[in-house]
Amino acid sequence: MDTGLDGKCALVAGGTSGLGLAAARELAAEGAHVAICGRDEERLAAAERAIKAAARGRVLAARTDITDRAAAAQWTGEVAADFGALHIVLISGGSPPFGPATAFGPDAYAHAIEQVLIPAVALTEAALPHLKRAGWGRLLYIASETACAPVPELALSGVTRAALVRFAQAVAAETGRDGITANVLAPGNTRTPPMERLAARLAEREGTGMETQLDAMGRHNAIGRLARPEEVAAMVTFLASERASYLTGGVHLIDGGASVMGPELPHLALMRAEKSK
Numbered sequence: 001m002d003t004g005l006d007g008k009c010a011l012v013a014g015g016t017s018g019l020g021l022a023a024a025r026e027l028a029a030e031g032a033h034v035a036i037c038g039r040d041e042e043r044l045a046a047a048e049r050a051i052k053a054a055a056r057g058r059v060l061a062a063r064t065d066i067t068d069r070a071a072a073a074q075w076t077g078e079v080a081a082d083f084g085a086l087h088i089v090l091i092s093g094g095s096p097p098f099g100p101a102t103a104f105g106p107d108a109y110a111h112a113i114e115q116v117l118i119p120a121v122a123l124t125e126a127a128l129p130h131l132k133r134a135g136w137g138r139l140l141y142i143a144s145e146t147a148c149a150p151v152p153e154l155a156l157s158g159v160t161r162a163a164l165v166r167f168a169q170a171v172a173a174e175t176g177r178d179g180i181t182a183n184v185l186a187p188g189n190t191r192t193p194p195m196e197r198l199a200a201r202l203a204e205r206e207g208t209g210m211e212t213q214l215d216a217m218g219r220h221n222a223i224g225r226l227a228r229p230e231e232v233a234a235m236v237t238f239l240a241s242e243r244a245s246y247l248t249g250g251v252h253l254i255d256g257g258a259s260v261m262g263p264e265l266p267h268l269a270l271m272r273a274e275k276s277k
Contacts, residue, residue: 004242006031009083013066014092016047018192022229023236028055035079037064066119076126086130088240091120092142096156116160137180138240141168147186148253172249181248183239188255190227220264222257
C-alpha cells in the first residue's frame with residue numbers, strides 16, 4: 001500500500017522509546033523525514049541510530065523537554081526550518097501515576113495536566129502555522145485506553161486523556177478545511193519498557209519470571225497477549241498517510257479486543273472451569 005509519506009516531514013515528540021520510537025521508525029521506513037526529541041542523551045542517541053537504520057529520509061534528534069513550552073515551540077520551528085516544511089506531528093506524552101481518584105489531591109491533578117495535556121496543546125499551537133502553510137497535515141496524539149473507558153485505578157490517566165480527546169476533536173473541527181486531520185490513538189496494554197519494568201518488579205515479588213508476568217498482563221483480551229509497539233505504530237502510519245485523508249476527530253482504540261471481553265471476575269473463571277470438566 002502506498003502511504004504517500006515519501007518526502008513528508010514528521011515531528012515525533014517522545015520518540016526515544018516505546019510507542020514513540022516504534023512510530024518514528026515506521027514513519028522513517030515509509031520515506032518520511034523524521035525529527036525526534038528527548039531529555040536523556042544516551043536514549044536519544046540510541047533512538048536516533050535505530051531510526052536511521054530503518055530510514056529512507058533524513059533523521060534529526062534534539063535534546064528537548066516538551067514540558068518546557070518555550071523549548072518545545074523553538075524545537076518545532078527549528079525542525080520546520082531545517083526540513084523546509086512540516087506535515088506530521090505525533091505527540092506521545094508521559095503517563096501519570098497509578099491510583100484511584102481519591103488517592104490524589106489538586107496538585108497531583110494539576111501536575112498530570114501539565115505533563116499530558118499542556119505539552120500537546122503547546123506543540124499543536126506551534127505546529128499549526130507550518131501545517132497550514134503546507135496545506136496538508138496530520139496531528140496524532142497517543143493517549144491510552146482510558147481515553148475510551150474508565151479504569152478506576154488509572155484516574156489521573158483518565159482525566160488527562162479525556163481532556164486530550166476533547167482538545168484533539170476541537171482542533172479537528174477547526175482545521176479540517178485546511179487539509180489537516182487530528183486523531184487520538186488509544187492503545188491498551190503494550191509491551192513497552194515501562195510495562196517490562198513493572199513485570200520485572202511483579203516477578204521479583206511473586207518469585208516468577210518476567211515473561212510469565214507479561215503473559216498474564218496480556219491474557220484478558222481477545223488476542224490473548226500484549227500489543228507489540230510496532231502494531232500501534234502501524235496505526236500511526238496509516239492515520240498519517242494519504243489514505244486516511246477522510247479520518248479526523250476519531251479516537252482509535254487499539255486494545256486487542258479487551259473492551260469486548262467483559263470483566264475478569266473470579267466467579268466467571270470458576271464457572272468456566274466447571275463447564276470444562
